[in-house]
Amino acid sequence: MQFEHTYKQYDAELESVRAKVLEMGGLVEQQIVNALEALVTTNPTMADSVIKNDVRVNALEVQIDEDCNHIIARRQPAAGDLRMIMMVVKTITDLERIGDEATKIARVAQKIYESDRMFVPRFTEIKSMISLVCEMLRTSLDAFARLDVTNTTDVARKDELVDDQFRAAMRQLITFMLEDPRTISMSLExxxxxxxxxxxxxxxxxxxxxxxxxxKGKDVRHTSLEVMERETQKS
Amino acid sequence: MQFEHTYKQYDAELESVRAKVLEMGGLVEQQIVNALEALVTTNPTMADSVIKNDVRVNALEVQIDEDCNHIIARRQPAAGDLRMIMMVVKTITDLERIGDEATKIARVAQKIYESDRMFVPRFTEIKSMISLVCEMLRTSLDAFARLDVTNTTDVARKDELVDDQFRAAMRQLITFMLEDPRTISMSLExxxxxxxxxxxxxxxxxxxxxxxxxxKGKDVRHTSLEVMERETQKS
Known part of the structure; x- marks a missing residue:
C-alpha cells in the first residue's frame, strides 16, 4: 500500500510538472499576443503589463527547474520519465526566452508611444509573422501535451516561412529608409x-x-526537414 | 573492490563530461575569433570554415547531452553531482547558440565579400564588443572549470558594458545611414x-x-547585479 501511494504521488509530481509547462506556455503565448496589441494600438498600459508579467514567466521557469531537480534526485526516474524531464528542462528555457522576446516587442511599443509618432508603421508583415509563430508555439505545446509528433514537422515548415517573411520585411524596410531617411530610426525599431x-x-x-x-528517442536537432519528417512518420 | 572500481569509473565519466564542455567552449571561442577575422579581412575561406565547423559544435552538444542522460539514468547522482549535470545540460545549449551567432557573423562576412564592397565598415566597435564577450566567455568557462564564482559578477558587469556598446553602435549606424542612404544595406548587416x-x-x-x-545552490537568474554579488561573496 505504501508502495502504491508513493507511485501515485510520483505520477502526480510528473503530471504537475507537465501542467506547469503548459501553464507557462499559455502565459508566454498571451504575452506575445499582448505585446502585438500594445504595438499595433500604441498602448503604453498594455506594454507595461507585458513587461511586468515577465516576472511570472521567469518565476515559473525557476520553479519548474526546481521541481525537475527534485524528481530526478528523489524518484530516480526510468528512461521514459527521465527523457520527459530532461526535455522539460530544455523546453522551459525556450519558453522563458520567448517571454524575453515578447518583452522586447513591448519595449518597442513604449518607445513608439514616447516618440513624436510621425511615422508609425502599419505592422502588416509583423502581424502575419506573429500569427504564424503563435500557431507554431501552440502546435509544439499541443504535441508536448499529447506526446504526439504528428504535426511537429509542420512547425519546422512554418519556421522556414517565418524566415522568408523576415527577409521580405527587411527588404521592404530598406526601401522605406531609402525613400525617406527620416523613417530610419522607426524602421530599425x-x-x-x-x-x-x-x-x-x-x-x-x-x-x-x-x-x-x-x-521517438531520436535527436533531430541540427538535421534537415527531411530527416525530421522521416523520424516522425516511423511508428 | 568492485565498488571502488565503479566509483572510479563514475568519477571518470563526470570528468569526461566536464572536459567535453571545456572543449566545446574552446571551440566556440575559436569560432567567434575566426568569424571576426573573416569579417574584418573579408576572407571568404575563413567564413566558410566557420560555417563548416558549426557541425562540430552541434555534434558536441548532442554527445554531451547523451552522456548526461546516461549518467543520470545509470549513476543516480547525488545532489552536488546532479546539480553539476543539470548545469552542464543548460550550459551546452548556450554554447551551441553562441556557435550559431558566430555562424551568423561569418555569413555577413560572406555577404560583404559578394557585395560590390563600396562601403566596407571598419568594425571598430564590433572588435571591441567581441573582445569583451570573449573575455566574458573565458571567465565563465574558467569559473566552470574551477568551480569558483569569484569572477562571475564581473561577467554580469561586462554584459552591461556590451549592451551600452551595442546601443552606441546603433546610434552611430543611424548617423551613417542618414548622412548617406547608400550605406543603409551595409549598415544593417x-x-x-x-x-x-x-x-x-x-x-x-x-x-x-x-x-x-x-x-552556491542559489538561482540568481532574473535577479539584479547586487543579488549576484551578495550570493557570490557568501562563503
Whole structure:
C-alpha cells in the first residue's frame, strides 16, 4: 500500500510538472499576443503589463527547474520519465526566452508611444509573422501535451516561412529608409520587432524537436526537414 | 573492490563530461575569433570554415547531452553531482547558440565579400564588443572549470558594458545611414553583427549564472547585479 501511494504521488509530481509547462506556455503565448496589441494600438498600459508579467514567466521557469531537480534526485526516474524531464528542462528555457522576446516587442511599443509618432508603421508583415509563430508555439505545446509528433514537422515548415517573411520585411524596410531617411530610426525599431518574432519561431521549433526526441528517442536537432519528417512518420 | 572500481569509473565519466564542455567552449571561442577575422579581412575561406565547423559544435552538444542522460539514468547522482549535470545540460545549449551567432557573423562576412564592397565598415566597435564577450566567455568557462564564482559578477558587469556598446553602435549606424542612404544595406548587416555579439554576451552571462547555481545552490537568474554579488561573496 505504501508502495502504491508513493507511485501515485510520483505520477502526480510528473503530471504537475507537465501542467506547469503548459501553464507557462499559455502565459508566454498571451504575452506575445499582448505585446502585438500594445504595438499595433500604441498602448503604453498594455506594454507595461507585458513587461511586468515577465516576472511570472521567469518565476515559473525557476520553479519548474526546481521541481525537475527534485524528481530526478528523489524518484530516480526510468528512461521514459527521465527523457520527459530532461526535455522539460530544455523546453522551459525556450519558453522563458520567448517571454524575453515578447518583452522586447513591448519595449518597442513604449518607445513608439514616447516618440513624436510621425511615422508609425502599419505592422502588416509583423502581424502575419506573429500569427504564424503563435500557431507554431501552440502546435509544439499541443504535441508536448499529447506526446504526439504528428504535426511537429509542420512547425519546422512554418519556421522556414517565418524566415522568408523576415527577409521580405527587411527588404521592404530598406526601401522605406531609402525613400525617406527620416523613417530610419522607426524602421530599425520595426526590424528589431521582426527579429524578435523570428526568434520566437526558432524557439517554438526547438520545442517541437524536443517532443520528437522525447517520443521517438531520436535527436533531430541540427538535421534537415527531411530527416525530421522521416523520424516522425516511423511508428 | 568492485565498488571502488565503479566509483572510479563514475568519477571518470563526470570528468569526461566536464572536459567535453571545456572543449566545446574552446571551440566556440575559436569560432567567434575566426568569424571576426573573416569579417574584418573579408576572407571568404575563413567564413566558410566557420560555417563548416558549426557541425562540430552541434555534434558536441548532442554527445554531451547523451552522456548526461546516461549518467543520470545509470549513476543516480547525488545532489552536488546532479546539480553539476543539470548545469552542464543548460550550459551546452548556450554554447551551441553562441556557435550559431558566430555562424551568423561569418555569413555577413560572406555577404560583404559578394557585395560590390563600396562601403566596407571598419568594425571598430564590433572588435571591441567581441573582445569583451570573449573575455566574458573565458571567465565563465574558467569559473566552470574551477568551480569558483569569484569572477562571475564581473561577467554580469561586462554584459552591461556590451549592451551600452551595442546601443552606441546603433546610434552611430543611424548617423551613417542618414548622412548617406547608400550605406543603409551595409549598415544593417553591421547592425546584425552587433546584435549577434550582444547575444553572445547574454549567453556567456547565462553560463556564469549556472556556475553560481552549481557552486552556491542559489538561482540568481532574473535577479539584479547586487543579488549576484551578495550570493557570490557568501562563503
Amino acid at each position: 520595426v526590424l528589431f520587432v521582426a527579429k524578435a518574432v523570428e526568434r520566437i519561431g526558432d524557439h517554438a521549433k526547438n520545442i517541437a524537436e524536443y517532443v520528437i526526441y522525447m517520443v | 553591421v547592425l546584425f553583427v552587433a546584435k549577434a555579439v550582444e547575444r553572445i554576451g547574454d549567453h556567456a552571462k547565462n553560463i556564469a549564472e549556472y556556475v553560481i547555481y552549481m557552486v
